[in-house]
Amino acid sequence: MSLTKENIKFIDTYLKNSDIMFTDVRTEMVDHVATAVLEKMEEENLTFYDAFKAYMVVHKKDLLKYNKQFKKTTDKIVLKSLFKKFTAPLNICIMVASFFLLIQFFPLGDKKFLKFVPFGFLIIAILVYFFIGLKQRGQRLSGIERTGLILTLSFQLYNAFQNPFFNENSVITNDYYFTLVFVLLLGLSTAFIAVILELYKKYTNHYTIA
Numbered sequence: 001m002s003l004t005k006e007n008i009k010f011i012d013t014y015l016k017n018s019d020i021m022f023t024d025v026r027t028e029m030v031d032h033v034a035t036a037v038l039e040k041m042e043e044e045n046l047t048f049y050d051a052f053k054a055y056m057v058v059h060k061k062d063l064l065k066y067n068k069q070f071k072k073t074t075d076k077i078v079l080k081s082l083f084k085k086f087t088a089p090l091n092i093c094i095m096v097a098s099f100f101l102l103i104q105f106f107p108l109g110d111k112k113f114l115k116f117v118p119f120g121f122l123i124i125a126i127l128v129y130f131f132i133g134l135k136q137r138g139q140r141l142s143g144i145e146r147t148g149l150i151l152t153l154s155f156q157l158y159n160a161f162q163n164p165f166f167n168e169n170s171v172i173t174n175d176y177y178f179t180l181v182f183v184l185l186l187g188l189s190t191a192f193i194a195v196i197l198e199l200y201k202k203y204t205n206h207y208t209i210a
Contacts, residue, residue: 022142085191121189143199
């Protein structure tokens, strides 16, 4: 005995209607629920719908709790990946080289135009995120979406603290300060892009994106 495609689709739709929106989380849950329901059908000689209803009465609360916990776990994984990419030797070398080259040849203290470049780094990262979102064809993938949330928060923090860059009366005019922020945002944006692309590759290898 095995479940039909219609049975699997029914389980998936039920979980989606229960606010389990991430495709990767729901796919794992569908596999788990389908196995448990099939066992219940065989052991108790029940129809699919009776077995499914009986299973969900007992386990739905646990599934929703798992979904909530999964978000926290994903946030930790994403932050760990971002830190790893940010502190990767190649990224560190690029940031250090950029810092000394800018200090030597393009001091930022009196160049307002160049101070917009860090803003551009974050914009590029956001554009990559939305491009990947379009390729997902409306499906929500936990790691990518949580990365987008962290990226959005970083963008808002940048907006909140960018006044010293653009305020003509700012007491902060030190070239080292501007250059340090410049290279840190360059490294951070590179890390975001690397994590987004890595997660998308991982998801496309394990889940159907169509």
